[in-house]
Amino acid sequence: MSPASCATFPDKDVAILLSTYNGESFLPAQLNSFLAQTHEHWVLHWRDDGSTDSTVEIMRAFARQAGAERCVESPSSGPHLGVTASFLTLLRENIGAMAVAFSDQDDVWLPEKLRCALERLSMAGDSPALYCARQYLVDQNLHAARLSAPHAGTEGFPACLTQNIANGNTLVMNNAAAALVAASREPAGTVHDWWSYIIVSACGGKILFDDRPQVLYRLHKTNLIGRYQPFHGRALAALRRGSAVYMTMMRRHAMALLAQSSRLTPEARQDLELVRDGLTGGIASRITALRCPRFRRRTYLENLLFRYWFLTNRQFFAAKPRGVATRKQPHPTAHYQKTKG
Template sequence: MIAILLSTYNGARFLPEQLESFERQTDDAWRIVWRDDGSTDDTRSIMAAFAARIGDHRCRETASSGTHLGAAQSFLSLLPEAADADAVAFADQDDVWLPDKLARARDALKAAGNQAMLYCARQYLVDEHLQGHNLSILPGDKPGFPASLTQNIVHGNTMVMNRAAADLVARIPGPPGTVHDWWSYIVITACGGLVVIDPKPVVLYRQHRANLIGSPPSTLARAVAALRRGPGIFMTMMRRHVTQLAAHTEYLTDQARADIARIGDGLRGGVAPRSRALRCPGLKRQTELENMLFRLWFMIG
């Protein structure tokens, strides 16, 4: 059974289409575990009607509904609620899943056996009317650690984690300000898990004004967006991610522990320790332009 983890917040406008897309899945061995993050529109009544139609055993609201946690912590708080599921899939309220999304994820996860694995895929970037169908960026370099500290290349609305991966993420709380998909990617790679990126798109990802993050249409646009944001937010989150991993080293691989120690020394030190940290194999972003920007920010931030 795959648990679909759905966090809702004032999503009444697009939520019905997403719920319909769940029902169109060719793999129907799923159930929804959801919490509302403090909606003031008709979101909760839409969910209640849906649960009444398909059955409470297939659509369960958590007791923590109503308190506003923010998207990332709301999603992460759902992980312990699905501890009996074979796999968990994060679901945004405003997207539309293509019919084979869960089936492709389940097939990919079978290859992991008992090893932790995170599956994610490309998306079709569409407008609020589901028009456009531009493909999201396919990463050139393989996902891994410590590259995961520098850049999130997994799409949370396509993610499915097997039981071992979900348990790892549930054990290490995400720091304040993190994003649930990025934190999952960091934890799983730091703990020696696998990440597979399906080149086939499995989600219609709405791009609209209320998007929490959105997706850039090209690597150049991604670099320009990072440049506009500046180093402050990025370096703050890198410090928080490194500090949180350093507090839970019992779960990390030996290499990840060594990398975290070296990167932590760099973040706390001057030019020499920062230069040593940047020599950690794999501590880089996807493109040369982005990597130049990252190295500059790491040295001065």
């Protein structure tokens, strides 16, 4: 992708938000990819979430290389908060930025990533807008690239309650969208990218999905989230897990939105009430909710499984099903590195 493929954006700083946790193995490649961005006006804001390896030393050495004004350590750095709280802390510390870009510690950005994101966001004007894109899925050595799934045409509300298409390693928000997320109250167990996508969608913001890949998404053999599997492998894994974790997270997202529904668009509130009734009511309410044409997943087979789970949903939500993470739980490094939905 050449620089000519994206229009010139005003020379304003983007806040790159990086939460680190025992990332010494792959951090240097990601940091170097920031330096290679064709949009050079960025400031890296980072906080460490309790690393015990050389991550902090790597970050501070990068600050000496790039300049202290371009690599700023958060005053909250150090205590372990967990991945979602750590990223949202960074976001709330930087809501004055022209745009914010989430970054995972173990991927590699392609040079045009920021420029292309800002080009698309500029078309939204002052309206809240969230940009996300496809990725090249690569192994831990950045080899064996495969293109991630397309999602253009399937974004928005209430589809965002069924599936996250806004992978955090590609996500960039303008100031208006970042302010919406910063002012929201996220539910336990969510992840920062999915919650950002949900809030911006529900509040009437624009979701801009770029079919051009912008990131080398590094997959590890030990990833708990983000491991590459062919479709039949993903389907079998979903069937083995069952619906409990999936439906519980949907209910948490829906109930969190209901608690702050005054900020939602009238259309989103109407759709959300249908979803709420389907999650808490009987079979007739579930069928009514599923008649909403936007309440669906991307592919036919994914949608078929989702509808089956939604229709057979029972009131099992009083106790937390096994496998639903909470913010207070410690997490392994691999889980922290890959939070894509």
